[in-house]
Amino acid sequence: xxxxxxxxxxxxxxxxxxxxxxxxxxxxxxxxxxxxxxxxxxxxxxxxxxxxxxxxxxxxxxxxxxxxxxxxxxxxxxxxxxxxxxxxxxxxxxxxxxxxxxxxxxxxxxxxxxxxxxxxxxxxxxxxxxxxxxxxxxxxxxxxxxxxxxxxxxxxxxxxxxxxxxxxxxxxxxxxxxxxxxxxxxxx
Amino acid sequence: xxxxxxxxxxxxxxxxxxxxxxxxxxxxxxxxxxxxxxxxxxxxxxxxxxxxxxxxxxxxxxxxxxxxxxxxxxxxxxxxxxxxxxxxxxxxxxxxxxxxxxxxxxxxxxxxxxxxxxxxxxxxxxxxxxxxxxxxxxxxxxxxxxxxxxxxx
Numbered sequence: 001x002x003x004x005x006x007x008x009x010x011x012x013x014x015x016x017x018x019x020x021x022x023x024x025x026x027x028x029x030x031x032x033x034x035x036x037x038x039x040x041x042x043x044x045x046x047x048x049x050x051x052x053x054x055x056x057x058x059x060x061x062x063x064x065x066x067x068x069x070x071x072x073x074x075x076x077x078x079x080x081x082x083x084x085x086x087x088x089x090x091x092x093x094x095x096x097x098x099x100x101x102x103x104x105x106x107x108x109x110x111x112x113x114x115x116x117x118x119x120x121x122x123x124x125x126x127x128x129x130x131x132x133x134x135x136x137x138x139x140x141x142x143x144x145x146x147x148x149x150x151x152x153x154x155x156x157x158x159x160x161x162x163x164x165x166x167x168x169x170x171x172x173x174x175x176x177x178x179x180x181x182x183x184x185x186x187x188x
Numbered sequence: 189x190x191x192x193x194x195x196x197x198x199x200x201x202x203x204x205x206x207x208x209x210x211x212x213x214x215x216x217x218x219x220x221x222x223x224x225x226x227x228x229x230x231x232x233x234x235x236x237x238x239x240x241x242x243x244x245x246x247x248x249x250x251x252x253x254x255x256x257x258x259x260x261x262x263x264x265x266x267x268x269x270x271x272x273x274x275x276x277x278x279x280x281x282x283x284x285x286x287x288x289x290x291x292x293x294x295x296x297x298x299x300x301x302x303x304x305x306x307x308x309x310x311x312x313x314x315x316x317x318x319x320x321x322x323x324x325x326x327x328x329x330x331x332x333x334x335x336x337x338x339x340x341x
Contacts, residue, residue, distance in 0.1 A: 010204075010207065011203075013207040014203065014206045014207045014210055017207050017210040017211050017214055018210055020214050021210055021213055021214040021217065024214065024217035024218055024221055025217060027221060028217055028220065028221045028222075033242050033243040033246070034240040034241070034242055034243070034333070034334055034335065034336055035240060035241065035243060035303070035331045035332050035333040035334050036237060036240065036241060036331070036332045036334060037241050037301070037329070037330065037331050037332075038329075038330045038331075038332065039328050039329055039330070040319060040322060040323050040328040040329075040330060041323075041328075042323070042326065042328060043323050043324065043326075121312045121316075122312065123311065123312060123313040123316075124311050124312070124313070125311065125312040126308060126309055126310070126311065126312070127235060127254075127306050127307070127308055127309070127310040127311070127312060127315055128235035128236075128308030128309065130312055130315070131235040131237050131308070131332050131334055132235065132236075132237055132238075134237070134332070135237035135238055135240070135334070136238070138241075139238065
């Protein structure tokens with residue numbers, strides 16, 4: 001009679017695996033890679049000069065309240081529409097930023113807004129609100145560039161970037177320049 | 189006729205596949221786990237923002253943590269800066285970031301970014317000071333770390 005081969009009892013294998021699993025579960029930290037990018041302006045000797053009508057001033061106080069062009073803005077979400085209205089200035093309102101005709105390589109002559117956003121905050125402003133304002137401004141820029149790209153090329157700006165069409169991307173960039181100044185601008 | 193009752197075996201659910209399932213989960217977590225590199229000495233609750241960009245290469249960054257010390261009772265509630273495993277003063281930020289950048293190969297230096305992981309309650313005074321310090325050493329790319337804020341429809 002043949003001897004039966006002894007089997008190893010694997011019942012406790014699950015326990016061991018569970019132990020390891022729980023260890024890794026506890027140790028895992030999901031690293032945050034998300035955030036908002038910003039490029040600081042290099043230090044220059046003199047500040048740039050802008051006409052007052054071209055500057056959109058956003059002031060943030062230590063209570064995290066916004067003062068945009070001298071008016072209290074309550075919901076922060078309204079900032080986007082406001083910036084867009086200023087930027088486009090379709091009614092050619094003399095109080096709003098002017099546009100100049102500019103030659104853009106690959107597109108020809110286009111009207112380019114001269115708007116500059118001046119963001120000033122108090123020493124005691126919370127960092128959280130600052131980041132929020134930045135992110136709103138970034139998303140406004142994204143939308144404006146997307147609209148321009150669709151108008152000019154029929155594809156969104158994101159798509160142009162993905163396709164690697166560097167010439168087109170840089171034309172859109174110069175068509176919709178977006179300057180955020182955090183220094184105190186000197187009014188002429 | 190009456191059938192004679194057979195001694196029924198107890199019905200059990202086979203758990204043979206259980207280790208396989210657990211191992212699968214285990215491997216998933218083993219692969220995705222990134223061991224925390226720095227031990228945090230400051231409290232950082234990241235701010236939430238709606239539109240976010242993703243950081244591409246974490247090897248090309250220097251991270252500065254900003255927040256109140258965890259051991260507030262010993263170190264006080266004054267916000268501090270932390271890099272790697274130690275506190276630094278605002279005056280040392282420039283030198284630290286430059287050293288980090290110099291450690292990279294020359295063609296990679298233009299992609300270098302400073303990541304600021306600051307608590308949302310930090311006062312702008314400190315953040316502005318960091319930015320000024322970065323400007324003086326001409327390291328101009330910043331990335332503010334945030335958490336995703338789902339926009340309300």
